[in-house]
Amino acid sequence: MMRAFTTLAAAVTIGLAGSAWAAEQIEIPEYRWSHEGVYGTIDRAAAQRGLQVFQAVCQSCHGLKYVYFRTLKGIGYDDDQIKALAAEYEIEDGPDEWGEMFYRPARPTDIFPDPFPNEAAARAANGGAYPPDLSVIAKGRPGGLDYIVALQMGYEIEPDGFELADGKYYNAYFPGHQISMPQMLFDEVVEYQDGTEPTMLQHAKDVAAFLWFTAEPHYDTRKEMGVRVVIFLVVLAGLFFGVKRALWRNVKKH
Amino acid sequence: MALYDTQYQNPLIKWIDSRLPIITLMDNEYNKYPMPKNINYLWAFGAISMIMLFVMIATGIFLAMQYVPTTDGAFDSVERIMREVNYGWLLRYVHANGASFFFLAVYFHTFRGLYYGSYKEPRELLWIIGVLILIVMIMTAFTGYVLPWGQMSFWAATVITNLFSAFPLVGDDLVTWIWGGFSVDEPTLNRFFPIHFVLPFVIFGLVFLHVAALHICGSNNPLGIDTKGPQDTVPFNPYATMKDLYAFFVFAVIFAVFVFFAPNYLLHPDNYVPADPLVTPAHIVPEWYFLPFYAILRAIPDKLGGVIAMFGSLVVLFFVPWLDTSKVRSLVFRPLSRLFFWLFVINCFALGWAGAMPAEGIWILVAQVGTAFYFAYFLIVMPVLSRKETPLPLPESISEPVLKSGSPRPKGGGRVRASATASRKEKA
Numbered sequence: 055m056m057r058a059f060t061t062l063a064a065a066v067t068i069g070l071a072g073s074a075w076a077a078e079q080i081e082i083p084e085y086r087w088s089h090e091g092v093y094g095t096i097d098r099a100a101a102q103r104g105l106q107v108f109q110a111v112c113q114s115c116h117g118l119k120y121v122y123f124r125t126l127k128g129i130g131y132d133d134d135q136i137k138a139l140a141a142e143y144e145i146e147d148g149p150d151e152w153g154e155m156f157y158r159p160a161r162p163t164d165i166f167p168d169p170f171p172n173e174a175a176a177r178a179a180n181g182g183a184y185p186p187d188l189s190v191i192a193k194g195r196p197g198g199l200d201y202i203v204a205l206q207m208g209y210e211i212e213p214d215g216f217e218l219a220d221g222k223y224y225n226a227y228f229p230g231h232q233i234s235m236p237q238m239l240f241d242e243v244v245e246y247q248d249g250t251e252p253t254m255l256q257h258a259k260d261v262a263a264f265l266w267f268t269a270e271p272h273y274d275t276r277k278e279m280g281v282r283v284v285i286f287l288v289v290l291a292g293l294f295f296g297v298k299r300a301l302w303r304n305v306k307k308h
Numbered sequence: 309m310a311l312y313d314t315q316y317q318n319p320l321i322k323w324i325d326s327r328l329p330i331i332t333l334m335d336n337e338y339n340k341y342p343m344p345k346n347i348n349y350l351w352a353f354g355a356i357s358m359i360m361l362f363v364m365i366a367t368g369i370f371l372a373m374q375y376v377p378t379t380d381g382a383f384d385s386v387e388r389i390m391r392e393v394n395y396g397w398l399l400r401y402v403h404a405n406g407a408s409f410f411f412l413a414v415y416f417h418t419f420r421g422l423y424y425g426s427y428k429e430p431r432e433l434l435w436i437i438g439v440l441i442l443i444v445m446i447m448t449a450f451t452g453y454v455l456p457w458g459q460m461s462f463w464a465a466t467v468i469t470n471l472f473s474a475f476p477l478v479g480d481d482l483v484t485w486i487w488g489g490f491s492v493d494e495p496t497l498n499r500f501f502p503i504h505f506v507l508p509f510v511i512f513g514l515v516f517l518h519v520a521a522l523h524i525c526g527s528n529n530p531l532g533i534d535t536k537g538p539q540d541t542v543p544f545n546p547y548a549t550m551k552d553l554y555a556f557f558v559f560a561v562i563f564a565v566f567v568f569f570a571p572n573y574l575l576h577p578d579n580y581v582p583a584d585p586l587v588t589p590a591h592i593v594p595e596w597y598f599l600p601f602y603a604i605l606r607a608i609p610d611k612l613g614g615v616i617a618m619f620g621s622l623v624v625l626f627f628v629p630w631l632d633t634s635k636v637r638s639l640v641f642r643p644l645s646r647l648f649f650w651l652f653v654i655n656c657f658a659l660g661w662a663g664a665m666p667a668e669g670i671w672i673l674v675a676q677v678g679t680a681f682y683f684a685y686f687l688i689v690m691p692v693l694s695r696k697e698t699p700l701p702l703p704e705s706i707s708e709p710v711l712k713s714g715s716p717r718p719k720g721g722g723r724v725r726a727s728a729t730a731s732r733k734e735k736a
């Protein structure tokens with residue numbers, strides 16, 4: 055009985071949950087990410103390169119509305135670098151004492167400014183499609199980072215007979231295969247400050263690594279804490295097991 | 309003066325306890341309370357569920373301090389909690405995964421009750437309160453799932469509230485009333501938040517009654533026979549408390565692995581996409597703990613029929629004490645019923661699986677057969693078997709089989725001496 059229940063427990067937690075949305079996905083290539091595994095941490099160099107790609111390419115269409123510049127500390131920038139990084143952006147502020155809105159350079163306590171003033175403007179500029187905010191996109195798509203890479207690498211000539219609507223592009227991995235985002239990544243779109251070879255795949259993986267950080271800014275802290283919490287709980291469980299055994303040994307013999 | 313005649317000598321404790329014997333009460337209920345000594349680890353899930361309720365309330369209150377129940381603010385505020393609030397990610401991941409683990413514990417607890425006949429006389433009311441707790445939990449988790457206002461939140465709310473429109477005559481008005489408008493919108497979110505806030509405290513009250521009723525009847529045990537005296541029991545504290553705590557920490561390890569290493573595994577990616585009434589997700593799937601009910605809902609081709617079947621699958625649980633009329637509680641002594649019990653468990657998994665799949669092709673059939681078996685188990689198998697099946701002979705008391713080595717299942721007659729030494733495996 056007990057054994058059967060234990061097996062069931064495992065089945066519940068592992069089997070059922072996974073099946074819930076594993077249904078009918080397009081097969082996407084899987085990559086190894088440095089943050090995977092129990093001790094894996096975010097690859098800061100990759101995330102910094104990803105930020106470079108994001109700034110050079112993606113931010114003309116996509117916002118990062120939950121990301122404060124100060125958060126970038128988490129991928130290894132210091133205060134001065136963050137200040138300089140933020141100052142490259144102009145953001146609207148105000149009203150001032152005359153009731154006027156004005157522009158000023160961004161500060162570390164600001165968020166990445168949206169590229170469009172509103173959703174309608176974004177749609178107008180993108181053939182009716184809305185470029186979603188990328189802050190949590192890594193958690194908001196089945197396949198996560200692998201999907202983001204696949205999407206960037208998945209532009210192809212449409213197969214014979216495929217009806218591609220106007221202003222759409224064929225993408226092997228986008229659901230329905232018709233996407234309004236044109237291919238944005240090619241080899242050598244940006245020149246990396248750290249000298250990494252700027253291939254298209256490298257760009258895609260780096261921007262994905264950056265988007266993992268924006269989706270989970272406390273990722274490293276969480277796992278570090280997790281290791282300690284799990285060890286603590288295991289020890290505690292062991293102690294209580296000892297106590298329980300010592301107690302019950304006496305009971306049952308008499 | 310009719311003061312309570314307390315046993316305590318300490319002046320302060322005596323003063324309090326003689327006016328409000330709460331310390332005596334705690335002492336009786338959680339210290340001295342006699343626990344059958346043959347209980348196995350499945351008996352720990354009650355305590356585990358109770359701890360999970362506290363965990364949910366504690367994390368929920370702190371989430372509520374930062375949460376904004378508006379259509380514009382909800383998703384943003386949850387992200388804000390995750391990013392900007394100190395350890396907000398921890399609160400939110402514990403709360404979101406905690407719901408799953410709470411249900412896991414309660415399901416174990418409930419199936420334990422079904423297997424060992426814990427619903428039978430004199431524990432009928434105890435069981436009924438348990439079913440009430442399950443129903444209020446379902447309402448709590450459903451309203452909670454709507455709060456982060458992601459795509460799944462919105463569409464789950466739309467699908468489930470829409471069910472009420474199936475009721476004849478009042479259906480449409482009822483749905484408008486629940487929504488506070490003509491679609492799931494800000495008024496809906498505004499009312500779901502306080503409902504979600506309050507129901508856990510209703511659960512808390514029900515748990516209190518549940519435990520009060522338990523302590524009148526006493527705990528059941530794997531043999532399902534009554535305790536015959538102190539030789540059959542151990543005091544709750546420290547015996548059950550230490551055992552329960554050990555079990556809880558093992559449970560907590562698994563819980564922590566999810567919270568810290570796979571916190572999004574049980575959540576749906578679509579719920580990290582802000583709600584959009586204009587875009588319907590490809591598959592609207594509920595959380596895993598609702599999947600069997602969802603399968604039952606979709607198994608019936610008629611909307612009203614589906615709704616009735618889904619609610620019926622919970623309501624039928626209230627009647628279990630009168631559907632199973634066998635005097636023998638534990639299925640340990642009812643091999644045929646035991647077989648059907650495990651078929652029922654497998655059937656629940658099959659229903660869960662069907663609930664996770666798109667309602668088409670083979671899955672509709674699985675859901676329909678599963679639904680038929682679900683109800684047949686309670687309405688046909690239980691009443692028939694409790695009349696027809698001849699149970700195995702029951703042991704005379706708990707002490708007897710516990711002192712006998714190994715299995716409590718009596719093997720062909722012959723009593724074994726109490727002195728025959730024992731390896732104390734808790735086989736049930």
Ligand code: HEM
Nearest residue numbers: 364365368369371372375400404407449452453455456508
């Ligand atoms: C029976 C206990 C409870 C259960 C089963 C439960 C369940 C849930 C669930 C499933 C969610 C959605 C999680 C997500 O996907 O983000 C949620 C969210 C929430 N709950 Fe609870 N909850 C309980 C108790 C409470 C209490 C007592 C409070 C407040 C006093 C509370 C406040 C909240 C808030 C503010 C949210 C929205 C934030 C979020 O989504 O993380 N909950 N709850």
